[in-house]
Amino acid sequence: MARFDPDPPFGSVLRQFRQERGFTIEEAAKRAQVTANYLGDVERGQRNPTMKVVARILAGLRVSWAEFARLLDDADAVPPS
16 A cells, blocks of 8 residues: 655656666657756656646656556555554
């Protein structure tokens, strides 16, 4: 069961998908129609993109919302005690 975290590892999950797909930050940014600096800031948790921008990033990475949510949930899961 996942716990609520107001600051989940959102950017690190995006970075993981980007790296798994073999995209440089520049390639991924171009595909998402954002700058490489902006995408880097998102990956480091320094920016909070709108849902519209998240949708463009996911589309550019060829990641479905379901895949993204599943990995985000897994990354945020609390280990059993």
